[in-house]
Amino acid sequence: MTTGLDRIDPAAQRRRLAAALPAERAFGAPLRRADRLRVLQINLGRLCNMRCSHCHVDAGPHQGASQMADAVVDDCLAAIDRLQPAVVDLTGGAPELHGRFRDLVRHARRRGCHVIDRCNLTVLLLPSLDDLAGWLAGQGVEIVASLPADDPGETDAQRGPGTWAASLTALRRLNQVGYGQGDPARQLTLMSNPTAALVQRLTPCDEQRWRRRLASEDILFDRLIGLTNMPIARFLDQLEAEGSTDRYLDLLQRQHNPASLCGLMCRDTLSVAADGRLHDCDFNQMLDLPLTRPATIATVTAIDLAGQAIVTGNHCYGCTAGQGSGCAGATAAQGS
Numbered sequence: 001m002t003t004g005l006d007r008i009d010p011a012a013q014r015r016r017l018a019a020a021l022p023a024e025r026a027f028g029a030p031l032r033r034a035d036r037l038r039v040l041q042i043n044l045g046r047l048c049n050m051r052c053s054h055c056h057v058d059a060g061p062h063q064g065a066s067q068m069a070d071a072v073v074d075d076c077l078a079a080i081d082r083l084q085p086a087v088v089d090l091t092g093g094a095p096e097l098h099g100r101f102r103d104l105v106r107h108a109r110r111r112g113c114h115v116i117d118r119c120n121l122t123v124l125l126l127p128s129l130d131d132l133a134g135w136l137a138g139q140g141v142e143i144v145a146s147l148p149a150d151d152p153g154e155t156d157a158q159r160g161p162g163t164w165a166a167s168l169t170a171l172r173r174l175n176q177v178g179y180g181q182g183d184p185a186r187q188l189t190l191m192s193n194p195t196a197a198l199v200q201r202l203t204p205c206d207e208q209r210w211r212r213r214l215a216s217e218d219i220l221f222d223r224l225i226g227l228t229n230m231p232i233a234r235f236l237d238q239l240e241a242e243g244s245t246d247r248y249l250d251l252l253q254r255q256h257n258p259a260s261l262c263g264l265m266c267r268d269t270l271s272v273a274a275d276g277r278l279h280d281c282d283f284n285q286m287l288d289l290p291l292t293r294p295a296t297i298a299t300v301t302a303i304d305l306a307g308q309a310i311v312t313g314n315h316c317y318g319c320t321a322g323q324g325s326g327c328a329g330a331t332a333a334q335g336s
Helices: 004-008 010-020 070-083 101-110 132-139 152-159 163-176 204-215 233-242 245-254 258-263 282-286 314-320
Strands: 039-043 087-091 114-119 142-146 188-192 223-226 269-272
Touching: 010 233, 010 245, 010 314, 039 070, 039 282, 070 101, 070 269, 087 101, 101 114, 101 132, 132 163, 142 163, 152 163, 163 188, 204 223, 233 245, 245 314, 258 314, 269 282, 282 314
Parallel strands: 039 087, 039 269, 087 114, 114 142, 142 188, 188 223
Antiparallel strands: none
8 A cells, every 4th residue: 555655756656557567568669749739738736626536646735836837837828839739728736726827828819729727616616716617708718627427426425525516516607607508619528537446438328318417407518528547646546555456457458449549648739747847648747757858848849749759658558448538538439
């Protein structure tokens, strides 16, 4: 069983993940980045008003010191101009708690970028952010909202007592300002993840069930996507406590789906850490696995990224199992 220190120590996590499987055999030749960057994902820090049991970034109210410095935010603003991504994806922690969150949204929208706010929903209920839902709607920001399950008990077990009720209140607030109504400028995406050591597999029937369940609460949403829990940080800690780390990694490896590889987010996404360092994805960021050719957001160019080999490890099976999994949902066609 890991300690709290082991859980957040990237080197200790990497050693444990490497020991869980004999080798990472399934990827064959090294994966490579696409020729063009599509998504600039900026992690503004691990500060969050929640402390969820599955969190792969160890986010919580105790993480105030992890917030991105103003100088790095300025570097990100300049990088949006230089790299010209189609999408700017703001994450955390709760990215909305960063003092420069709105600066990044405004700048990206002025440059014509589609902006995503990865929102835990309950943050919208904080008195200091009372106007945020309406402001995001006015900016045309897509909300990707975390909601583990369409069940109160499962949701509260993973995210804390009262989370289900608070999330529904926040969703109604988003509906009131135009989200979830089919307007592409106010898209409301729900992101589900399993509450146990299972591979995420959503079907059209699942989505219809979600729609019926939330409609019974007078809530609408535009689409449902899923994410397999990554064996990192708190979820790895949970697996260790249950003695199921090896079994879970074996499950992910056995369900490796080669059809998921082309759609992996690491191919066209650049993950920016709060200190400005760069990674192929947010999961590699949390394991302190930088780009093959390390760089910072202050200096990186599109030429630096094109065709670069992607850093992989046993944790990557979390993205390639079953339907595939990533920040945009499934990466392989259903039935693959």
